[in-house]
Amino acid sequence: MGLEYVRITTGFEDYMPKDYVDLVKYGQFGKEYDIQDLGTFKELVEEHPMCAGCFMAYFIRVFYASLPNPEDSIVIGTAGCARLQLSQAAVPFIYGNYGDTNAVASGLKRALEIRFPDKNKDVIVVAGDGGLMDIGFGMTMHSWFRRERFTTIMVDNEVYGNTGGQESGMSPKGVQLKMAPKGKKFDKINAVELAKAAGCVYVARIAPTNPKRLAKTIKRAILAARHFGPTFIHAYTSCNIEYSIPTEKVLEDARNREKNDFAFYEWMSDEVKGFFEQVETKKKEAQEVK
Amino acid sequence: MYYVAEAKADKCSTYKCNQCVLFCPEPNTLMFLQAKNFAYVNQARCKGCAICVYVCGDLLKRNCIEMVMTTVSE
Ligand SMILES: Cc1ncc(C[n+]2csc(CCOP(=O)(O)OP(=O)(O)O)c2C)c(N)n1
Numbered sequence: 400m401g402l403e404y405v406r407i408t409t410g411f412e413d414y415m416p417k418d419y420v421d422l423v424k425y426g427q428f429g430k431e432y433d434i435q436d437l438g439t440f441k442e443l444v445e446e447h448p449m450c451a452g453c454f455m456a457y458f459i460r461v462f463y464a465s466l467p468n469p470e471d472s473i474v475i476g477t478a479g480c481a482r483l484q485l486s487q488a489a490v491p492f493i494y495g496n497y498g499d500t501n502a503v504a505s506g507l508k509r510a511l512e513i514r515f516p517d518k519n520k521d522v523i524v525v526a527g528d529g530g531l532m533d534i535g536f537g538m539t540m541h542s543w544f545r546r547e548r549f550t551t552i553m554v555d556n557e558v559y560g561n562t563g564g565q566e567s568g569m570s571p572k573g574v575q576l577k578m579a580p581k582g583k584k585f586d587k588i589n590a591v592e593l594a595k596a597a598g599c600v601y602v603a604r605i606a607p608t609n610p611k612r613l614a615k616t617i618k619r620a621i622l623a624a625r626h627f628g629p630t631f632i633h634a635y636t637s638c639n640i641e642y643s644i645p646t647e648k649v650l651e652d653a654r655n656r657e658k659n660d661f662a663f664y665e666w667m668s669d670e671v672k673g674f675f676e677q678v679e680t681k682k683k684e685a686q687e688v689k
Numbered sequence: 690m691y692y693v694a695e696a697k698a699d700k701c702s703t704y705k706c707n708q709c710v711l712f713c714p715e716p717n718t719l720m721f722l723q724a725k726n727f728a729y730v731n732q733a734r735c736k737g738c739a740i741c742v743y744v745c746g747d748l749l750k751r752n753c754i755e756m757v758m759t760t761v762s763e
């Protein structure tokens with residue numbers, strides 16, 4: 400596999416759809432773009448039906464632009480809003496049944512290690528708060544207990560967005576939602592601490608207010624999973640529909656939440672810390688040689 | 690008729706900035722022409738959320754991008 404599947408067969412260049420030709424010529428395969436270069440290359444994701452101004456859609460856009468190795472990545476999603484975009488990218492996508500994502504990812508990662516022993520295949524789950532912390536809770540936790548080497552990204556919009564506004568374990572205390580009018584009676588689950596206790600080697604909590612930091616966090620979570628064990632990102636990705644946020648205020652809302660309960664938080668094991676220090680020293684040395 | 694974003698190339702190019710491009714939720718939509726230093730909108734893909742207007746106007750006080758009415762072109 401690798402880069403082969405994004406080459407156009409000789410003689411077919413003139414007949415392929417323009418978006419595909421652009422992807423091969425100006426896309427991310429085989430190159431590494433900085434997130435600051437967004438808007439100057441052809442992105443992996445195509446048009447998708449997520450709502451206007453959806454910050455989960457924004458997060459997923461940055462996620463694809465940050466993949467360290469898109470040609471060797473497989474994304475797993477499930478029922479929920481995220482899959483509406485995850486399924487429109489030039490990266491293999493597997494739809495796990497609702498709640499099953501982390502069990503599917505465990506099997507897939509193990510199979511890939513057997514089938515491609517000399518390659519790094521990145522497996523990344525991207526799913527909602529309902530999918531990972533409510534209905535998929537058991538499978539999420541057990542994949543961490545077993546130290547499965549893949550990344551889990553929870554796109555937390557604090558509601559069941561795709562089914563019209565039921566409360567989730569990640570909805571904040573007191574919040575009233577369209578299909579939960581009595582108000583949430585208990586606190587938001589502390590997902591990041593659970594991930595740490597369950598054996599993740601890298602965890603982060605982030606609001607998408609700073610593209611550079613977001614890209615770095617996503618890359619780190621994927622690289623740490625490649626070599627050491629399960630990794631987890633808890634991302635605030637607001638649902639402007641269910642929380643009635645005017646679309647032009649979606650970034651302002653994320654900035655406010657970051658100041659209050661979504662401050663950037665990053666934790667990693669000593670082993671992972673040592674690994675990133677080494678990688679960063681090597682990068683600096685390479686730049687100095689240039 | 691619906692709203693889409695439109696960047697004012699002349700004014701935008703004076704700032705040598707691409708900040709709004711980094712915050713658009715849609716892929717391959719709000720683009721940046723490096724050679725001329727300005728942002729431009731692929732209007733067929735724009736969903737009209739105005740997050741770019743918030744970034745350029747409210748945050749950066751540059752006001753180089755605005756929402757305009759458009760119609761579906763055949
Ligand atoms: C086993 C199963 N139960 C229920 C559903 C119905 N269902 C589809 S999406 C969804 C909620 C999604 O909420 P969340 O995971 O938080 O993602 P969001 O849509 O908010 O991004 C539910 C309950 C389903 N598809 N499969």
Ligand code: SF4
Nearest residue numbers: 450453480560638639
């Ligand atoms: S319902 Fe909410 S989370 Fe789902 S696409 Fe729309 S804004 Fe995004």
Ligand code: SF4
Nearest residue numbers: 701706707709745753
């Ligand atoms: S933020 Fe404003 S000045 Fe900067 S690229 Fe966008 S439109 Fe131009």
Ligand code: SF4
Nearest residue numbers: 713735736738739741
């Ligand atoms: S209005 Fe929204 S979708 Fe359109 S260019 Fe601006 S940020 Fe992108």
